[in-house]
Amino acid sequence: MINEQIKDKEVRLIGEDGEQLGIMPAREAMKIAREAELDLVKIAPTAKPPVCKIIDYGKYKYELVRKEKEARKKQKTVEIKEIRLSPNIETNDLNTKINAAKKFISKGNKVKITLRFRGREMAHMQSSRHILDDFAEHLSDIATVEKAPKLEGRSISIVLTEKK
Structure with missing residues (x-):
């Protein structure tokens, strides 16, 4: 979930360089993300409270796909x-x-x-x-x-x- 899709009242926020910004309302976290001109992405939805991070969503998605390709490349199928x-x-x-x-x-x-x-x-x-x-x-x-x-x-x- 990203930006407006996050409906939780409180979230644990992690900044763009990885530092903990603490627990805060989701609207405030969204405001901080907009000021940094980045996206608010929920990275751990099952945690209490959910963990959100301020990152560029496009770049984040690209990194996930790249890591997945790398993992597939290293796999060996046994016949x-x-x-x-x-x-x-x-x-x-x-x-x-x-x-x-x-x-x-x-x-x-x-x-x-x-x-x-x-x-x-x-x-x-x-x-x-x-x-x-x-x-x-x-x-x-x-x-x-x-x-x-x-x-x-x-x-x-x-x-x-x-x-x-």
């Missing part, structure tokens, strides 16, 4: 990359998949390793679990298990993330 395996995978193929997972993890992504079962492979699900354990063990120097192996329908999956 989940999926690697699919089958129970009868050969060691060279497994090593290739492990190298791919290493690349994903080193870039900061999470890796979901899925062991898919088809047809008669469903009967030997528990005996194939060691493939996921070996996979996680090969990557134990750079990754930790975020989500333990879990049976989901026709597949078992595990999620690995970068070590901190």
